[in-house]
Amino acid sequence: MRGLDEPLLDETDETVRVRFVVNGRKVACEVAPRDTLVDCLRDKLELTGTHAGCEMGACGACLVQLDGRAVHSCLIFAVQADGARIETIEGLTESGMLAELQAEFHRRNALQCGFCTSGMLINAHELLSQTTQPSRDEIRDALSGNYCRCTGYEAIVDAIEAVAKARSDGGGAT
Amino acid sequence: MKARAFSYFRAATIDQALDAHARAGDDARFIAGGQSLVPALSLRLQAPRLLIDITHIDDLRGVRREGGHLRIGALTRHCEMLSELLIAEFAPLLHAVAPFVAHPAIRNRGTFGGSIALADPASEFPAMTLALDAEIEIAGPSGRRRVRADDFFIDLFETALQPGELIIAVYVPLFKADQRFAFDELARRRGDYALVGCGMLATFAGDRVDDIRISFFSVGNTPTRVKGAEAILIGSRLDAGRIATAQGALEGDLAPPDSDEVPPAMRLHLARVLLGRLLGRLGEGA
Ligand SMILES: Cc1cc2nc3c(=O)[nH]c(=O)nc-3n(C[C@H](O)[C@H](O)[C@H](O)COP(=O)(O)OP(=O)(O)OC[C@H]3O[C@@H](n4cnc5c(N)ncnc54)[C@H](O)[C@@H]3O)c2cc1C
Ligand code: FES
Numbered sequence: 399m400r401g402l403d404e405p406l407l408d409e410t411d412e413t414v415r416v417r418f419v420v421n422g423r424k425v426a427c428e429v430a431p432r433d434t435l436v437d438c439l440r441d442k443l444e445l446t447g448t449h450a451g452c453e454m455g456a457c458g459a460c461l462v463q464l465d466g467r468a469v470h471s472c473l474i475f476a477v478q479a480d481g482a483r484i485e486t487i488e489g490l491t492e493s494g495m496l497a498e499l500q501a502e503f504h505r506r507n508a509l510q511c512g513f514c515t516s517g518m519l520i521n522a523h524e525l526l527s528q529t530t531q532p533s534r535d536e537i538r539d540a541l542s543g544n545y546c547r548c549t550g551y552e553a554i555v556d557a558i559e560a561v562a563k564a565r566s567d568g569g570g571a572t
Numbered sequence: 573m574k575a576r577a578f579s580y581f582r583a584a585t586i587d588q589a590l591d592a593h594a595r596a597g598d599d600a601r602f603i604a605g606g607q608s609l610v611p612a613l614s615l616r617l618q619a620p621r622l623l624i625d626i627t628h629i630d631d632l633r634g635v636r637r638e639g640g641h642l643r644i645g646a647l648t649r650h651c652e653m654l655s656e657l658l659i660a661e662f663a664p665l666l667h668a669v670a671p672f673v674a675h676p677a678i679r680n681r682g683t684f685g686g687s688i689a690l691a692d693p694a695s696e697f698p699a700m701t702l703a704l705d706a707e708i709e710i711a712g713p714s715g716r717r718r719v720r721a722d723d724f725f726i727d728l729f730e731t732a733l734q735p736g737e738l739i740i741a742v743y744v745p746l747f748k749a750d751q752r753f754a755f756d757e758l759a760r761r762r763g764d765y766a767l768v769g770c771g772m773l774a775t776f777a778g779d780r781v782d783d784i785r786i787s788f789f790s791v792g793n794t795p796t797r798v799k800g801a802e803a804i805l806i807g808s809r810l811d812a813g814r815i816a817t818a819q820g821a822l823e824g825d826l827a828p829p830d831s832d833e834v835p836p837a838m839r840l841h842l843a844r845v846l847l848g849r850l851l852g853r854l855g856e857g858a
């Protein structure tokens with residue numbers, strides 16, 4: 399970490415080295431302070447499953463897990479995440495955490511172009527980890543920051559509701 | 573769009589953050605949750621040359637009792653308003669309001685101190701500090717002070733905070749057994765900023781209102797207490813007649829701004845509707 403005595407303002411666009419654990423693997427990369435986490439993930443680490451839509455917190459396409467919680471990677475500069483543990487859609491898919499949700503999205507056509515899907519899945523996953531049997535209203539509320547321009551949402555809500563129901567019928571399996 | 577280039581400094585202590593800001597002057601911004609600041613930078617509404625990250629300062633963290641107050645650290649995230657037991661017990665109004673603030677992922681990052689510092693007139697938490705008679709603790713180059721919420725919000729995005737000053741914590745009087753609260757907002761879509769919102773905290777003597785503080789947001793340049801309506805309700809049993817009189821008093825208490833989307837008369841009407849609903853709930857025990 400840079401010390402206070404160094405001339406802070408003279409080096410505005412100079413890159414700094416950041417380290418994270420991304421999807422269980424330690425990585426280091428050079429970023430400019432103004433590079434957002436979503437740009438770092440997509441451009442530097444080639445993890446393009448995280449999408450950049452509005453880049454202002456409105457659409458939810460860029461959600462990742464940061465230290466276990468869903469956050470917008472367009473609303474964090476990569477330098478702020480230095481030292482953090484990050485899970486992207488790629489890692490969550492590989493570990494099988496999202497498998498039931500993904501199967502149900504597929505079965506019910508809860509995606510068309512897929513632009514919103516990784517964000518939808520990460521949000522749905524967090525909802526189901528906090529509330530085992532959410533009502534349809536609670537599901538819609540949880541997705542209120544995720545835009546989908548294709549599906550009309552109904553199938554997405556159906557899919558999440560179906561997974562919650564299957565899990566509680568199956569004795570609370572995760 | 574992308575932010576203009578800036579330098580980044582991660583402060584470990586309050587003094588380091590204040591010192592870095594003092595050196596950089598107007599060109600520096602503190603960043604907490606970044607949920608308002610990062611969009612402003614990306615849209616280039618702001619273009620500071622130095623960002624001072626305050627999220628690693630331990631002294632800004634944590635919720636604890638201090639005498640008759642709950643001390644809520646500036647870095648308390650919106651989602652912690654929901655999960656923190658001390659808040660549910662001693663500041664239940666904040667617990668009830670948190671689900672109305674933005675969306676889940678934004679609540680995972682956004683901080684209480686950041687919301688108060690920004691003082692967006694459409695935000696829930698700043699208005700609630702008025703209803704709760706909270707005090708805001710501020711640290712700056714010339715030392716520390718506590719400012720009552722009543723004296724904190726000055727004008728549009730303008731507060732008692734001077735440039736380079738940091739909110740450390742917010743002190744909320746502990747909720748008591750003879751108190752009741754109510755909150756609601758009218759928004760076009762859940763998670764959006766409200767067209768009108770209102771929160772209130774009342775102390776009862778039996779079934780009579782002994783004291784009440786009512787605060788509205790999205791009604792003007794700052795969150796606004798409606799002192800005319802409060803005065804009418806003190807001493808009452810919240811009967812229909814008094815509630816109607818209090819609703820009538822809002823015309824004198826509020827002066828909604830001109831806006832094409834929501835004309836002032838409509839906003840005033842919505843404020844009356846909301847006040848009536850909330851006082852009804854308060855009378856039933858909220
Ligand atoms: C899509 C979207 C929807 C939203 N909806 C709502 C909503 O419905 N209601 C609502 O209230 N908010 C909403 N927000 C804003 C959100 O609640 C922010 O988290 C909050 O306004 C600011 O907190 P922050 O910690 O993110 O502050 P930051 O964005 O980090 O900072 C905001 C400002 O406060 C200053 N600051 C931050 N912390 C301190 C401190 N301790 N001392 C002094 N200055 C400080 C910063 O310098 C900056 O100027 C929304 C945001 C988004 C992106
Ligand atoms: S790209 Fe982050 S919310 Fe739209």
Ligand code: FES
Binds near residue numbers: 509510545
């Ligand atoms: S599937 Fe196209 S945006 Fe949702």
